Amino acid sequence: MRTISIAPLALSALGLLGTIAPAAAFDAKEIGSFHIGGQALTLKGLPIKELVYTAGGPPTKMDPNGDFHSGQMYVQYIKLTNPKARYPLLLWHGGGLTGVTWETKPDGQPGWQMYFLNAGHDVYVSDAVERGRASWSRYPEVYSGEPVFRTKKEAWEAFRIGPDSSYATDPVERKVHPGQRFPIAAFDVFAMQSVPRWVTNDAKTQAAYNALVAKVCPCVIVVHSQGGNFGFNAALAAPDKVKALIAVEPSGAPPETANLAAVKDVPQLIVWGDFIAQSELWTKLSGASTAYHKALAAMGGKVDWISLPDKGIKGNGHMLMMDTNSDHVAELIQNWMTDRGLMQ
Amino acid sequence: MRTISIAPLALSALGLLGTIAPAAAFDAKEIGSFHIGGQALTLKGLPIKELVYTAGGPPTKMDPNGDFHSGQMYVQYIKLTNPKARYPLLLWHGGGLTGVTWETKPDGQPGWQMYFLNAGHDVYVSDAVERGRASWSRYPEVYSGEPVFRTKKEAWEAFRIGPDSSYATDPVERKVHPGQRFPIAAFDVFAMQSVPRWVTNDAKTQAAYNALVAKVCPCVIVVHSQGGNFGFNAALAAPDKVKALIAVEPSGAPPETANLAAVKDVPQLIVWGDFIAQSELWTKLSGASTAYHKALAAMGGKVDWISLPDKGIKGNGHMLMMDTNSDHVAELIQNWMTDRGLMQ
Numbered sequence: 001m002r003t004i005s006i007a008p009l010a011l012s013a014l015g016l017l018g019t020i021a022p023a024a025a026f027d028a029k030e031i032g033s034f035h036i037g038g039q040a041l042t043l044k045g046l047p048i049k050e051l052v053y054t055a056g057g058p059p060t061k062m063d064p065n066g067d068f069h070s071g072q073m074y075v076q077y078i079k080l081t082n083p084k085a086r087y088p089l090l091l092w093h094g095g096g097l098t099g100v101t102w103e104t105k106p107d108g109q110p111g112w113q114m115y116f117l118n119a120g121h122d123v124y125v126s127d128a129v130e131r132g133r134a135s136w137s138r139y140p141e142v143y144s145g146e147p148v149f150r151t152k153k154e155a156w157e158a159f160r161i162g163p164d165s166s167y168a169t170d171p172v173e174r175k176v177h178p179g180q181r182f183p184i185a186a187f188d189v190f191a192m193q194s195v196p197r198w199v200t201n202d203a204k205t206q207a208a209y210n211a212l213v214a215k216v217c218p219c220v221i222v223v224h225s226q227g228g229n230f231g232f233n234a235a236l237a238a239p240d241k242v243k244a245l246i247a248v249e250p251s252g253a254p255p256e257t258a259n260l261a262a263v264k265d266v267p268q269l270i271v272w273g274d275f276i277a278q279s280e281l282w283t284k285l286s287g288a289s290t291a292y293h294k295a296l297a298a299m300g301g302k303v304d305w306i307s308l309p310d311k312g313i314k315g316n317g318h319m320l321m322m323d324t325n326s327d328h329v330a331e332l333i334q335n336w337m338t339d340r341g342l343m344q
Numbered sequence: 345m346r347t348i349s350i351a352p353l354a355l356s357a358l359g360l361l362g363t364i365a366p367a368a369a370f371d372a373k374e375i376g377s378f379h380i381g382g383q384a385l386t387l388k389g390l391p392i393k394e395l396v397y398t399a400g401g402p403p404t405k406m407d408p409n410g411d412f413h414s415g416q417m418y419v420q421y422i423k424l425t426n427p428k429a430r431y432p433l434l435l436w437h438g439g440g441l442t443g444v445t446w447e448t449k450p451d452g453q454p455g456w457q458m459y460f461l462n463a464g465h466d467v468y469v470s471d472a473v474e475r476g477r478a479s480w481s482r483y484p485e486v487y488s489g490e491p492v493f494r495t496k497k498e499a500w501e502a503f504r505i506g507p508d509s510s511y512a513t514d515p516v517e518r519k520v521h522p523g524q525r526f527p528i529a530a531f532d533v534f535a536m537q538s539v540p541r542w543v544t545n546d547a548k549t550q551a552a553y554n555a556l557v558a559k560v561c562p563c564v565i566v567v568h569s570q571g572g573n574f575g576f577n578a579a580l581a582a583p584d585k586v587k588a589l590i591a592v593e594p595s596g597a598p599p600e601t602a603n604l605a606a607v608k609d610v611p612q613l614i615v616w617g618d619f620i621a622q623s624e625l626w627t628k629l630s631g632a633s634t635a636y637h638k639a640l641a642a643m644g645g646k647v648d649w650i651s652l653p654d655k656g657i658k659g660n661g662h663m664l665m666m667d668t669n670s671d672h673v674a675e676l677i678q679n680w681m682t683d684r685g686l687m688q
Contacts, residue, residue, distance in 0.1 A: 154410070
């Protein structure tokens with residue numbers, strides 16, 4: 001085989017850039033962001049405090065009462081000069097994380113945002129309500145309950161990097177699943193991406209996602225983990241707007257009592273990694289999307305299922321967009337989008 | 345004057361793109377992000393709780409004790425295929441906000457991130473410790489004190505959109521400074537960018553910023569408001585790494601007792617908008633950078649001062665990167681960087 005070396009820019013300008021060239025350049029027309037969803041609210045009756053905001057600055061009276069916005073989410077977009085996809089691609093992260101999930105890998109390698117930009121998609125990376133740049137609101141006055149902070153142990157085990165009870169504070173004592181593809185040496189770097197979450201805001205989060213779909217779709221949505229339910233429900237709410245849904249390790253799915261016929265013609269792909277049987281949590285959680293897939297398939301729905309180990313791709317845990325073979329997994333998804341007629 | 349219309353991509357590829365073309369395309373080599381700073385910590389002795397993480401999922405025991413990372417900050421970068429600046433440009437936001445400050449204007453127009461990408465800079469937009477995608481930590485166990493949530497009234501008045509006591513819940517009742525350049529109709533959209541802050545984390549924030557400088561500099565840094573002190577102190581800590589500092593409406597500055605001689609040869613520009621005299625808060629807060637400028641100038645420092653109204657540019661408040669003439673202000677800064685030899 002002969003290899004011709006051409007500068008990435010030239011390739012891209014000529015429209016010759018392959019969809020599996022993760023480190024190449026992309027021609028951006030615009031980068032920007034916006035917040036969407038939520039509503040105005042007013043707090044009253046809280047005590048006034050006195051604070052110094054800037055070292056050396058004067059003390060300022062801090063009155064916590066007043067008008068706020070709450071329930072919004074954050075979305076950053078990059079639009080290409082010459083997109084090759086029919087629709088923008090929306091990337092929705094999972095629980096206790098933010099859009100950073102898609103931007104980078106903890107070993108510093110480029111993430112799926114870069115991959116799909118190179119593949120020719122306008123890409124929208126968002127932070128769900130209460131996470132990251134979406135901001136969060138006072139509790140218990142606005143949010144019910146208190147925030148949950150994920151420990152490294154929970155991440156290590158729930159993300160199937162190692163089996164249950166395999167985490168240790170000292171990295172050298174941690175046990176990993178055999179053949180693990182996560183960049184294990186960078187696990188403590190990955191832990192820096194964690195953000196607190198509430199378990200009481202699902203309705204607000206769904207409302208903001210639905211508002212996002214109404215604003216920027218028709219679109220294709222890639223969801224991860226907790227994003228699964230939000231994506232499936234967004235498609236049920238707007239099946240004309242969601243042109244395809246790719247659910248990567250969805251932690252939940254709508255029950256069979258949902259109006260699944262509404263999304264029968266929405267192309268859907270469900271992707272699972274390895275080590276499910278070794279995880280009590282994921283053996284349970286994967287049941288919902290298994291039943292969803294089965295019910296949709298039974299009514300002739302356009303739903304596909306990829307179990308990576310069943311295809312001979314071993315060693316991927318829950319954060320497979322960060323694994324050493326993440327480009328390979330992205331390529332499978334990209335090829336599925338091509339097959340489903342989602343590229344120009 | 346004759347106007348020649350050429351597609352932005354072609355202009356950019358030919359290296360002909362002017363530095364004042366805010367809506368043109370840019371050729372990106374890479375987009376990515378990372379977290380930096382902070383340290384590992386372990387929490388012990390907190391009570392265990394039981395929570396349902398995903399609707400329909402099984403209840404999970406939540407043990408808040410364990411290992412975490414705390415004190416990190418978040419940085420997103422876009423590197424150009426052919427940068428025209430000598431150094432990457434770091435954009436550091438102000439208090440109660442995130443890197444979104446630089447990404448967009450509340451009326452949906454492109455922000456300074458896009459402007460400076462078009463002008464040929466590799467751009468790094470960050471979220472300081474405890475803000476946005478940097479994440480935040482449990483209090484009072486890790487952070488001292490409680491978070492502060494900025495009201496719309498505080499933003500309206502402290503950001504000099506209207507005079508003191510001019511805010512009202514109903515937009516039609518709000519009073520603005522005459523000639524105000526902020527996109528007033530989008531003020532409630534801007535409020536969606538607010539994030540909670542603590543007033544007790546300055547040392548952690550400074551440490552993370554210093555770590556960022558050590559990692560990605562030599563560089564040029566643009567700071568806003570609360571970012572002022574962090575930027576000035578980062579330059580004092582690493583004057584060889586900070587090749588220039590542009591302080592936009594800095595809310596503080598190092599005292600004359602600091603070792604200002606260390607930054608005598610670091611080009612610095614301080615930029616102020618309008619309506620200072622009408623604001624009790626900013627009349628006080630601007631005193632620190634006024635004294636800093638005077639002291640540095642007296643020892644022959646490379647420090648410049650732009651008061652926009654003194655140059656005949658009226659109507660800019662504190663969030664001048666969002667004002668209707670924000671490109672004009674950015675152009676002044678870009679021209680200063682060119683004059684200081686910071687472009688190739």
